[in-house]
Amino acid sequence: MKCTADIDTRDVEELYINIDPIQAGGRLTVDAQKAALAYSDGYSVCDNCRKPFRLDYINKPPIADFHHDCAEWLNMDAVRLVPGARRGFQAVASSIVEKGDPVLVTALSHYTEFVSLEQAGADIHEIPKDECNHITADNAAARIEDVTREAGKTPSILFVEHVDYQYGNIHEIAGIAKVAHQYDIPVLLNGAYSVGIMPVDGKALGVDFVIGSGHKSMAAPAPSGLVATTDEYADIVFRTTQAKGDITGRTFGIKEVEMMGCTLMGVTVVGLMASFPAVKERVLHWDREVKNSNTVVDALCAIEGTQVESDMPREHTLTRINTIDSFDKVAETHKKRGYFLSQSLKKKGVIGVIPGSTRVWKFNTYGLTDAQIDHVCQSFQEIARENGLNVS
């Protein structure tokens, strides 16, 4: 079926169970889909934009209230919406980091964390992961000492992932923040895999910035996200423009430099807002999602030769699985080679495993119903049996 002459209708969420590792938390709620229908035009939220002409001041739809509610929900002092988590990293890096400053990321940081700091001219160093694929306070402390000694000054910021994209492990954020603050280093929490799907309390974690992704974990259209901070840093990151035209003498009111004025002006912001009540509710049921994640992992581990590379038992819905000694053995002789797994899954109504992957791959069970979880478990085990693998 086509949307237009050249664009297919995207109907995979209606036809299949989607376990794609990056798509699960970004599926829209029913309210966001309805809001998207009504606000699909470009500047649709700007009908009632009045002085001082800034997105976070618009009252109809209630975008101003949403900013306040979002900050309160994260237990932070101020929030701005940004077109994706990466633009949050960029805004913070651009505000805090001076050219040549040493900065810290981790061995599990996303490339956009690196690139945002590279843009700011930072001297980037990584905190290593431990043997369990965790970023620890001890390793952070040691690395701060090393980098400070080498650079002759302390890092100007530390970026750390609440949940990393490679393993879906939850890291020692409060301890890392405590250590960093002993050196007066502000801490940015990459909450792309936590904000919107599991409880996040910025003050309890002790971080200075919380970055969230709307399209990854807040049931919102792309590109959307947020940057939250404390009163201490709000005036720095959300500073207003001082620019003045030298011929015209024009000034630009309270436009914020890092936001480039307004950010999310249509379906993205209204989608975020429409999903927000359901998002606030769903994080309270994180234990159910973790239980479902463990159910699928247990079903996979019952297949001879399959191993989980993420923490066990699972504490998150994103999981890295190693099937080198199970499905990859099948792929060695299967006529469809490594594509047999994704194709077999699709025949059973499950998509989201990268075609060709039979060695180490990831999946995400977030948001599936109990019946869908059972279906995924049965599908993996049936494929295993159909291809001669033992299932215990």
Add this chain to the structure above:
Amino acid sequence: MSRRAVDALFQALYLLTDIRFILRETAPVHELDDEQKVRAGKAIEKLKKQVTILEEELS
């Protein structure tokens, strides 16, 4: 201007969206339980009413 037609249009789109989500939550087999069948049935009935309004207003 037909406010009635416009309201019926959006109401129909929202009802279709409710049906869309029943298809999502029951994918891939779309075997609806009793509660889902009731929800789907109500949405379809309401949708028919909105389509009737559109016919009245626009034809």
